[in-house]
């Protein structure tokens with residue numbers, strides 16, 4: 001059984017998500033339905049939509065957590081739109097991840113600041129480690145688009161074996177690759193979580 005407080009908290013989270021994720025024309029009905037749900041209906045709602053309370057309250061994307069300094073990372077560079085961190089399970093030496101600050105699965109190849117960060121970090125890797133080339137690979141995980149900068153020394157590809165890097169090794173690489181950036185440039189914007197979507201969402205039927 002959920003307490004009254006928990007029910008209220010869950011409703012607030014759901015309302016916030018509906019406001020962020022639902023198409024305009026579907027919002028008001030969904031909001032009304034959520035507000036009217038009684039405790040049993042809230043529990044039913046969580047169950048039928050395969051959500052659990054912890055997920056609603058805590059779910060966060062790992063890349064957002066890195067961007068917002070909620071989990072430690074080896075940051076080497078940053079600008080207003082993206083950060084560059086060392087991959088802790090690298091395929092090759094100086095394998096870097098560029099993480100856009102916005103939680104979005106959309107790959108914005110033409111976004112100026114993201115493109116410029118890719119370019120400057122790539123240049124830095126080339127200068128310091130002289131790989132044959134630096135492969136730029138776009139992908140997404142947990143709905144967050146990321147860019148891999150993979151230095152190729154032999155014939156490594158994104159499918160090559162990964163190896164956990166030692167702390168000392170990462171600290172050394174961080175020193176070598178870091179570029180000076182303003183230290184307070186992390187926006188204090190809240191990461192957006194997308195858990196519920198209008199598609200296939202079960203809502204309790206209303207008695208007319």
Ligand SMILES: [Zn+2]
Pocket residue numbers: 061062063064065102103104143144191
């Ligand atoms: Zn994210």
